[in-house]
Amino acid sequence: MNPAALAFAAFLTAAIGTLGGLGGAILLVPILVLSGMEAKFAAPLGLVSVAAGSLAAAPQQLRARVVNHRLGVATEIVASSAALVGALVSGFIGQSLLAVLLGVVALVAAFFGGRRKGIRNLPDPSLTAVDVGETPGTLAGVYPLGNEFVPYRAKHLPLGLLGMGMAGLISGLSGVGGGWVKTPTASEVMHIPVKVAAATSTFTVGVTAAVGLLVYESQGRIVVSDAALVAAAGLVGGTVGVRLQHLLPPPLVRRGLSFTLAVIGVLLIVRR
Amino acid sequence: MNDFGVLSKILMVALVVTFACALGGAFLPGTAGVWSGTACIIILIAAPVLRVTWLVVDWTRTRDVKFALLGCALLVVLATSGAIVFLR
Numbered sequence: 001m002n003p004a005a006l007a008f009a010a011f012l013t014a015a016i017g018t019l020g021g022l023g024g025a026i027l028l029v030p031i032l033v034l035s036g037m038e039a040k041f042a043a044p045l046g047l048v049s050v051a052a053g054s055l056a057a058a059p060q061q062l063r064a065r066v067v068n069h070r071l072g073v074a075t076e077i078v079a080s081s082a083a084l085v086g087a088l089v090s091g092f093i094g095q096s097l098l099a100v101l102l103g104v105v106a107l108v109a110a111f112f113g114g115r116r117k118g119i120r121n122l123p124d125p126s127l128t129a130v131d132v133g134e135t136p137g138t139l140a141g142v143y144p145l146g147n148e149f150v151p152y153r154a155k156h157l158p159l160g161l162l163g164m165g166m167a168g169l170i171s172g173l174s175g176v177g178g179g180w181v182k183t184p185t186a187s188e189v190m191h192i193p194v195k196v197a198a199a200t201s202t203f204t205v206g207v208t209a210a211v212g213l214l215v216y217e218s219q220g221r222i223v224v225s226d227a228a229l230v231a232a233a234g235l236v237g238g239t240v241g242v243r244l245q246h247l248l249p250p251p252l253v254r255r256g257l258s259f260t261l262a263v264i265g266v267l268l269i270v271r272r
Numbered sequence: 273m274n275d276f277g278v279l280s281k282i283l284m285v286a287l288v289v290t291f292a293c294a295l296g297g298a299f300l301p302g303t304a305g306v307w308s309g310t311a312c313i314i315i316l317i318a319a320p321v322l323r324v325t326w327l328v329v330d331w332t333r334t335r336d337v338k339f340a341l342l343g344c345a346l347l348v349v350l351a352t353s354g355a356i357v358f359l360r
Contacts (some may be wrong), residue, residue, distance in 0.1 A: 070339045075299050228295075
């Protein structure tokens with residue numbers, strides 16, 4: 001792939017990945033492989049794009065206080081541990097079986113996200129801008145929706161942690177970030193508003209990507225000039241994605257997320 | 273509620289430096305380009321770890337003990353992952 005096309009692909013996938021909290025690697029890696037790049041060199045570039053998108057989104061998401069760090073840290077312990085186990089046993093799972101499994105998970109997540117109508121968490125008129133952010137000591141918080149403020153609290157924690165563990169396991173097995181499982185799990189299982197779920201997932205996929213990049217660096221699989229180009233484009237794409245996330249209404253973000261997941265699911269199953 | 277103003281500014285500086293290093297890595301020839309690109313990758317790896325460390329310190333300072341311990345546990349998981357990577 002020529003540098004201009006690589007930069008454009010990294011920009012686009014980082015923007016979409018940050019907007020929906022998907023991470024971007026699940027989109028960029030298949031594009032690179034389809035263009036003729038070897039998978040062992042495409043996977044590290046996917047994680048560079050994820051890490052760049054996560055860093056680009058951080059300043060604005062922190063200022064908007066839309067990330068729930070307590071939820072992110074609590075779930076990332078399970079996800080990172082499972083990712084480590086997945087990476088250690090990845091040699092024992094057939095790639096074709098893994099692709100079908102990933103595709104089915106993506107389609108199920110797309111179905112549950114797409115079929116839901118309206119907004120689950122409703123605004124509370126008694127809340128003000130001062131209340132926006134995380135509630136200390138809990139997995140709850142308040143986020144701004146236009147001129148109103150919406151309270152939320154994580155539900156079905158054991159099931160949610162199971163989903164996050166599965167996201168980590170998939171991430172470790174396949175070498176792509178698990179954001180595309182984490183965001184639907186937080187939104188549809190734990191009833192976290194989709195914008196908070198996406199922003200929190202964007203934070204946690206940065207942590208997962210850091211571990212993955214360490215692995216690839218130790219294996220000598222990172223081509224520095226390509227990685228730098230993907231990082232530069234990913235930083236710009238991530239900045240654009242987080243601005244769009246701030247502007248777009250939650251149902252539109254959720255439907256866009258479902259559509260993207262459906263495309264990913266079909267691609268994974270067809271390309272196995 | 274936590275004030276993430278300081279962390280936001282630190283990560284904004286990291287973002288600008290990473291972008292400059294990434295451009296250097298992509299377009300500078302020779303050793304300068306390799307060093308610049310490597311610096312970019314190191315910052316991308318370090319930034320989320322720094323963020324979790326900052327959260328642990330903040331939660332310890334505000335006596336949110338449960339989540340400070342969870343943050344420490346995550347740092348232990350990350351350190352263990354790093355150790356396994358380099359020992360294999």
